[in-house]
Amino acid sequence: xxxxxKVRIDDIYVPTARRRTLHPExxxxxxxxxxxxxxxxxxxxxxxxxxxxxxxxxxxLEAMKWLGEAEIEAYxxxxxxx
Numbered sequence: 157x158x159x160x161x162k163v164r165i166d167d168i169y170v171p172t173a174r175r176r177t178l179h180p181e182x183x184x185x186x187x188x189x190x191x192x193x194x195x196x197x198x199x200x201x202x203x204x205x206x207x208x209x210x211x212x213x214x215x216x217l218e219a220m221k222w223l224g225e226a227e228i229e230a231y232x233x234x235x236x237x238x
Contacts, residue, residue: 158231160198163208165221165228168201170210178214187219195220198229208232 199213210217211233220228 158233160229161232162227163201163230165217165226168208168210168217168228169204170214170217174210174214178218182215183218183222186215187222190216190219190223195229198231200233201230202233 195216197213197216199216200211201208202211203209208230213230217228
């Protein structure tokens with residue numbers, strides 16, 4: 157079973173290919189939903205030894221940045237490099 161970890165947003169690296177899929181309007185709507193209902197699902201990260209790399213949850217991560225949060229809830233997973 158996966159455990160939820162609190163991770164500093166500044167410690168998360170987003171691969172360039174992932175950044176291309178970002179939709180600002182989705183981030184804004186998600187940020188509003190987080191304000192009203194809280195974060196429903198943690199993002200997924202993998203560790204590469206030096207930092208955390210985003211596996212899943214780009215819009216949730218960007219919404220938390222937009223809200224000025226310093227940390228985000230995440231699952232640490234084993235995943236292939238993209």
